[in-house]
Amino acid sequence: MVKVSCINEYSLLNVTKRYQKMLCDAQHCLSLFLIGDEQRVWGDIMRNLTNWQDGIRSLIWEEQHRQAGRLLHVDNVEEYIDKILVNADFLCLHTLDKCLGFVAYYCKDPATPDAFITLFILAPEVRGSGLAASLINGVTAQSRQYNCSRLKLWVHKNNADALRFYYRQGFRSCARREHMLLMELPICSESGSELPRSKVMET
Structure with missing residues (x-):
């Protein structure tokens, strides 16, 4: 069973001033949720996110169409979406009625020291807001x-x-x-100590 918790410390972290008023508006309150198989369930959040999978699915298809089919190079997009919804952990940006972005990632394989982001999408209206850096910081923390x-x-x-x-x-x-580059971000030093959070992109 998928469980949901809220990570308040990342909710509006690194958001540029241009977007703060919009995101703090009572009618468009933004929250950042961690969705994974070992997280505590919060009743209010579950009520707000009963259709979180539908929001992710819609955002993927919107971006796939926006990029003329170049986002996902797979034979069956629906099968890919079903696979990550079952197997990946998610960090999601939500208003009360819309998914504005998410990161789907894997970090629980004891056989590898690597966490891996398999899909990262932000809705066009919040790109350049600083929220992408908040999502990266959330994934590195987890x-x-x-x-x-x-x-x-x-x-x-x-x-x-x-x-x-x-x-x-x-x-x-x-x-x-x-045509692909593999990118990596060190998130712990060789001694195991935590490295500083990533810098904020403010464009």
């Missing part, structure tokens, strides 16, 4: 709890905006596969 030392993800080499963002957060390129 990954540390499972003793991960690196956070990794694949990015298309021609996706200049994404590359610029990840480099500013402290990621570096560590491998290449055809």
Whole structure:
């Protein structure tokens, strides 16, 4: 059973002033939720997120269409979505009635020191707000709890905006596969101590 908890410390972390009034408006209160299989259930949050999977599914399809099918290079998009909804952990941005973004990631494999982001999407209306950095910080914080030392993800080499963002957060390129670059972010030092949070992208 999927359980939900709220991470208040990341709710409006690193949000640029341009977006603070919009996000704090009573009719559009923004919350950041962690969805995973070992988190405590909060009743009020569950009532607000009864359709959280539908919100994620809709956002994926919207972005897939926006990118003319280039977001996900899979044979069956619905099967891919079903797979990550079952197997991945999620950090989600929600208003009262809409999913504005999420990160789907894996960090609980004891056989590897790596956490891995499999999908990261923000709705167009909140891009450039600083919320992307908040999501990265949230994922790194959760990954540390499972003793991960690196956070990794694949990015298309021609996706200049994404590359610029990840480099500013402290990621570096560590491998290449055809048109894709593997990026990694060290999240613990060799001694196991926590590294500083990623820098904020304020554009």
